[in-house]
Amino acid sequence: MRYDLVVGLETHVELNTKTKIFCNCANKFGSEPNTNCCPICLGHPGTLPKLNEKVVNFAIRAGLALNCEVNLISKMDRKNYVYPDLPKAYQISQFYDPICKNGYIELDSGKKIRINHIHMEEDAAKLVYKGGDTYVDYNRGGVPLLEVVTEPDISSSDEAKEYLEKLQMIMRYIGVSDCKMQEGSIKCDVNVSVKPEGSDKLGIRTEIKNMNSITFMAKAIDYERERHIEIIENGGKIMQQTLRYLPETNSTESMRSKEDAQDYRYFRDPDLVDIVLTKEQINEIRNSLPELPGERFKKYVNEFGISENDAVLLVKYKNVSDYFESAIEGLKNVKTVSNFIIGQIFRSLETEAEKEEFKILTAPNQINELAKLIESGKLNMNLAKKALIKMLESGKPVTEFVSESDMKGISREEMKKMCEEAVKANENAVKDYLSGKEKALKALLGSVMKQTRGRGNAQEIEEILKGIIVK
Amino acid sequence: MISREEVLNIANLSKLYLDESEIEDARKEMDGMINFAKKIDKIDVDFKDLPEFNSISNAFHEDEIKESYPQNKILESVDGGKDGYFYIKKFN
Structure with a gap:
């Protein structure tokens, strides 16, 4: 049987604001660990987060550049999960009312990859594993991110690559992110499934987390496609799960079975107030886009x-x-x-x-x-x-x-004179040319060009030379 | 009604291991809690009427860097951490 590949991408774009999303600590890559931190980004009790105005501006810029509608009212929500990279045990994100929706990126083929929505959220801390122990650096905790979520419109690893390259390019043009993959400022989660060719029903999907290389992302998609098809062909069932890609072996391994959205117990963050925008504000940003x-x-x-x-x-x-x-x-x-x-x-x-x-x-x-x-x-x-x-x-x-x-420049008269001299001085070359050796003419041409100190037009000189010799 | 599957899912997410005999008890107890909390549904509240929640909007911070806390201060609450990091020892 033949199968269609169905891919959707969730891309995290790190914004290049000066400060973090909810506090005034520096948003800076490569600092000493835990030196860009304060009680707010560490989630200490009694602290109050305040949204960075620039993050809202950048999110709108990104939304408009990606052909999205901008919501006049949007809100922040809490996504609950317990892990050392989140000191509050929840990530502040947007779930119910994200800032932008319904956009697209057009591929060279004219196909549009639809964007379901774009939301703002905070990045989690960086975990370093050494000898089974875990070291946590909260400098990255609270760094502003945009998550750009597509519809499952991508049908090959090449399309996924092109989409991501275009997204990267647009984000750089509008100046909201450097999109440096090697520094993790753009990374994506890839949802992959397959279905019988032409079928309307989507297959069960797996999600490959944290791809930070376009090449590996493409390889991971191709690998998963083959793996899914093999399981189905052998009468098996795909397990919905979250995977990690292993570049060394070009394969994937299971991280955990996939949580359903309700397991995150999303709810409105009562610490943060509504973001209310006006049409004028949005138009102003639209007019400022390059x-x-x-x-x-x-x-x-x-x-x-x-x-x-x-x-x-x-x-x-x-x-x-x-x-x-x-x-x-x-x-x-x-x-x-x-x-x-x-x-x-x-x-x-x-x-x-x-x-x-x-x-x-x-x-x-x-x-x-x-x-x-x-x-x-x-x-x-x-x-x-x-x-x-x-x-x-x-x-x-x-x-x-x-x-x-x-x-x-040089006049035709001057060139003609030079050519005549060259023909006189190189009788052998002329004979060779007349006996059919095309190369001999090039030698003559070279000597005249040298004399003009590069000012002459080679085609014109060749024409003059031929004229003289044939006469 | 809370189902047996929901109990098992919540137990799994909470890293709790329930014996077969405990599952039904837990299910009944959770059902009781939910039903108790359902009393709130009877209160007639329109969230639009809550002034604090709707009258304030757009509280932003300017994108200007302010000094962060020194590393030793940040790590004070975890006995100084290790090599500048918060440190979690391997557990089995």
Whole structure:
């Protein structure tokens, strides 16, 4: 029998606010353990949490960027469970009235992955296990999170990957999170089930917790799919449970049988008051959103005529895309700039992290100046590329590396004279060419190009050379 | 009516181990408690009328860092912890 894969993702996005969600302790990664803590984030009796205004603002930004409706009234709830990572024995989250609902992310294929809702919540502490003992660091306790929950619309590990990459990109564009997987600032829980091809009835699902690598997430989905199918084919029944993915063996193991929502005994947190928003407030935030990667991608391909492959590279990181946008001001042909970025500039940056940061010595206006010289025909591409490499190394403007005479270009008359001289001086090469050796012409071309100091147009010179020789 | 399955589920979540003979007793006792609490249902309360719960909204803190407590102060309540951490010894 053939099966359909059904996947839903719950993604936790750590917000890059300065402070925690319910107190003014620093929201900072990598501090000494238990140094960003206070009685509120430790849940001491008698303390009162107060919601961080910025968290609400970021949640609305995220919601609007993900095509959600924003609820005018939302509330905080308590999710009860007992574990050392939660000193209060409950996590403050949103269950009944989350801040955003009914959104979607559109994949390249045009398929929309629906977002059921987005809610705000606090992160739990970090547990370190050593020799069977547990060490608890509450610095992460109370760090603000958004949880973005999809409908079970994802039907392959590739779609899951694309969804997550897009989500990551959008969150970075709107500036609410760095989404660094290696620091755990974005991680997801994956719900997987299979059903007979075309069937409407969903199968029993398993949930893989805490995936913090896109590659492993995809592998975990593929592994679970096969495991489910094998159990069903052998007449067995899938057990609804929570799993952990083991990268070493590319397999999953059981953590616990899955709690039902009612086991968490969700109820309204009486310590926190309603969040009441106005339409004006939401519109103001909507107007402050930057152009999103999807919109930029469409503009680059449809309006600028950039290839899809190149457009993907340009929009992947906001810093790159912003740089491109400001470097193309006033240009007719923006492809020169996109080629420079994807070519010479990317080659000068070794890692993905460097590309993401995109801190280069050459300012966008300097690239703009270079591209304008090319556009106006004052500088040919050859010299421009050479100048660009020097510009990137030094941060100096193009005028430092090309002389007045370089920018004058070279007349056809001058080129013709050079070609005639070259033909006279290289009789052997001419003979070789006439006897059918195409390569011989390249040698002649090279010597003339050298003489023009790169200013000549190779095609034009080749044409002139052929004209002289054939005569 | 509380069911036998509900008793077992609650016992499991509470890490309580009930003998077969205790299950029915626990079920009856819990039923009694729930029925007692059900008396509250008779009170006619509309939550919208509770002023404290509805008149206050949007109590926020500004996103500005204030100094946290020093680590030793934070760990004071757990005898100083271990290596800067709260420490839970392995138990069997």
